Amino acid sequence: MDALIAKLKTQIIEQLNLEGVAPDDIDADSPLFGEGLGLDSIDALELIVLLEKNYGLKIENPAEGKKIFSTIRSIAEYITANGKA
Amino acid sequence: MKAYIRGIGNISPQKTFTKEEFLENVVSYNNNNMLFCIDPVYKEYINPLQLRRMSRTLRMGVTAAKICLQDSGVEMPDAVITGTGFGCIEDTEKFLLALLHNNEQQLTPTAFMQSTHNTISGQVAIMLKCKEYNSTYVNRGFSFETALLDSLMLIEEKNAHNVLLGGFDENTLNLHATTSRLGHWKKENINSLELLNSKTPGSVSGEGAAFFMLTDKPDENNYALLKGLSMLYKPENKSEVEQHLSNFLKSNNLSPNNIDLVVYGINGDVRTDHVYYHLRDTLFSENAGAYFKHLCGDYYTASAFALWLSANAIKKQVIPEAVKLGKAPSGDLKNILIVNHYRDINYSFMLVSQC
Numbered sequence: 147m148d149a150l151i152a153k154l155k156t157q158i159i160e161q162l163n164l165e166g167v168a169p170d171d172i173d174a175d176s177p178l179f180g181e182g183l184g185l186d187s188i189d190a191l192e193l194i195v196l197l198e199k200n201y202g203l204k205i206e207n208p209a210e211g212k213k214i215f216s217t218i219r220s221i222a223e224y225i226t227a228n229g230k231a
Numbered sequence: 232m233k234a235y236i237r238g239i240g241n242i243s244p245q246k247t248f249t250k251e252e253f254l255e256n257v258v259s260y261n262n263n264n265m266l267f268c269i270d271p272v273y274k275e276y277i278n279p280l281q282l283r284r285m286s287r288t289l290r291m292g293v294t295a296a297k298i299c300l301q302d303s304g305v306e307m308p309d310a311v312i313t314g315t316g317f318g319c320i321e322d323t324e325k326f327l328l329a330l331l332h333n334n335e336q337q338l339t340p341t342a343f344m345q346s347t348h349n350t351i352s353g354q355v356a357i358m359l360k361c362k363e364y365n366s367t368y369v370n371r372g373f374s375f376e377t378a379l380l381d382s383l384m385l386i387e388e389k390n391a392h393n394v395l396l397g398g399f400d401e402n403t404l405n406l407h408a409t410t411s412r413l414g415h416w417k418k419e420n421i422n423s424l425e426l427l428n429s430k431t432p433g434s435v436s437g438e439g440a441a442f443f444m445l446t447d448k449p450d451e452n453n454y455a456l457l458k459g460l461s462m463l464y465k466p467e468n469k470s471e472v473e474q475h476l477s478n479f480l481k482s483n484n485l486s487p488n489n490i491d492l493v494v495y496g497i498n499g500d501v502r503t504d505h506v507y508y509h510l511r512d513t514l515f516s517e518n519a520g521a522y523f524k525h526l527c528g529d530y531y532t533a534s535a536f537a538l539w540l541s542a543n544a545i546k547k548q549v550i551p552e553a554v555k556l557g558k559a560p561s562g563d564l565k566n567i568l569i570v571n572h573y574r575d576i577n578y579s580f581m582l583v584s585q586c
Contacts, residue, residue, distance in 0.1 A: 161339075163283045184280060191340050199337045 150222045158218070161196050162189055174218040182217075190215060201225050232383040235586060236454040237393070238303025238444035240295040241539040242268050243527045244423075244437055248298055253543055254551035257526055260423040264416045265407050266437040266528035271298075284341055285354075286322045288401035291440040292351035293358065296397060300359075303444035304452075309391035310364035311352045314378030314398045316371055316531025317406065318348030324405050351399060351440075364391070372573025374398065375532040376462050379581075383460065386447050398535030399440035402528065407436050415529075415574070417499070426499035426525035427556075434498035437528015441535035443542075449586060455545040455567075457538075459483045459582035465575075469509045472578060476514060476570070479580050487514045491560045492550060494537050496571030497522040498529040503575040510570060511557075520556035534571045534579055541567040541583040 155169040162185070176182035179190070193215055197203045203225065205211045214224045241247040244266040245257055260266045268291055273282055276294045285293065292313075300306070317323075325342040344350075349367035356365050364385070368377040375398030385391040410416065417433035426435060445457065461479040466472045480486060493515045495507040511520060521544075527536040544550055545564050569581040 165283050166279065188284070188340055188344075195337050195339045199333075 147222055147226065150225060151218055154218055154222055157196060157200060158193070161192050172218060174222075176217060178215055178217060193221075197221070197225070203228055232387045232460070233456060233458050234383055234386045234394070234445040234447060235449060235456055236443050236542045237305065237446045237448075237450065237452070238299045238301070239442070239454060239539055239542060240298030240300075240302060241439070241441040241536070242271065242291045242295045243439040243441070243536055244268055245526050247539065248295070250302065253547060253549060254526065254553050257424065257553040260435070261420065263407075263420055264433075264435040265402055265404075266423055266435060267402055268438055268440070284345075286319055286325075286342075286345055288319050288321060288399060288440070289345060289350060289354060291401070292397060292399045292442075293354050295399070295440040296351075296355045296395060296442045297358075299395065299442035299444055303393075303446075305393045305395075305444050305446070307359060307361060308363070308393045308395040308444065310366075310382070310385055310394045311355050311361060312364070312366050312368070312378045312382050312385075312394060312396050313349070313352040314368040314370070314374035314376070314532055314535075315348055315351075316369065316374050316400050318369065319346050319350050320401055320406055321403050322346040322350075324403060351397065355395065355397075372531055372577025373462055373464075373579065375535045376460060376577075376579045379457075379460055380462075382445050383457070386445060389447075392447050394445045395442060396445055397440065397442040398532035400438055400530040400532050402436050402438040402530065410436065421499075423525050423528070424553075427497065427522065429499045430501045432500060432502050434500045434524065434529040437524070437530050437533065439527050439530070439533070439536050441539050443538065453586045454542040456584045456586050457581065458584045459580075461580045463578040463580075466578060469506050472506055473510060473513060475578070476510065476580060479582075480568075483582055485566065485582070487518060490515065490518050490566050490568045491562065491564045492519045492521055492541075492544065492567045494521045494523060494541055494554075494567060494569045495556065496524060496533065496537065496569075497556075498524040503572070506572065506575065507570065519550070519558050519560040521550060521554040522556050523554055526553065529573075531573060533573075534569065534581070537569045537571055538581060538583065541569055541581070545583055545585055
């Protein structure tokens, strides 16, 4: 799990172009949207594409997405639960 | 039609984003005939949260607009008008390449939504919460000129007192490669500062983002008075250009004798520079000259760089050594004429005068 979380942090920094943010700056349990990293709806779309492209996972239920993308850890757990880690 | 230039922000391949410097230390490029802008520290101008999503040209444009706004002291313009030839071409390339490589699947929204030509004027309006007139002109070599014309008309008709006017285009490796195949750029690699001596076909590609605050209010802090603008599309020969230019000066109650400096858009292309040399030998044989495309490269909206150069020259009463062409002016710089053309197709003439 820790390796996956570290990998996700790097991928998210790259995909969302989070300049000046290092993987260690991101708390795996902090909220990604609103507080924490302060991501917005466009970032949510970028994250959906990231999961599909890198892990072959499609999120089609918006309600499910809100839960999955709440923190880095929740994303990692979703990937692991779906056997894509 | 006329307007005063109250403020300026210019990001270019030279260090033009500070008011203190005026081409005292120019940068030469020896990079396959490509010039790229010198970046200011963008974080000093744009919120990091917004910055991370912005492409290079968006950063350049928004920052140039911010510098211009700060310089002018105008907090809220009555209009935002820009001109661009290719718009945000890097984002367009990024989106199209993703479309191609991913077989039209898994496309992300950021590059697509920022690939439009009016992204910069829109972003500036959002940043300022400016809900006034907002327009972007995409007319190839007349893009900046058309934006300027619209600005002057708004001011003339008293529909606006302060207009934020911008011209921008960016250079990319793909764009350079594509337009190289069309013969736009030199085949041999040259040092950009040697452009004037290069008597071969093609020029060097460049880029820039320049913003101007145009106003109807006279003020001692204004840079200059923009007195006239004229455009000529695809003239048949040099005589037509000469005639058009003579008429333009007459319509402003001026003759070549009244012009203290002529700023030519000489771009080192032997196929088209002869028009400038013809005008220099005929109408302006007694006038001081200057040129600028060795500093910024050639691109659709390069005339915005010339306007920055002229407005500063008038205000500071200085012609930088790096742009001088031939004799020096005999007295004060009262009237500067910009003569520019893009690939012998889009000719434009601007008259910049002391306030």
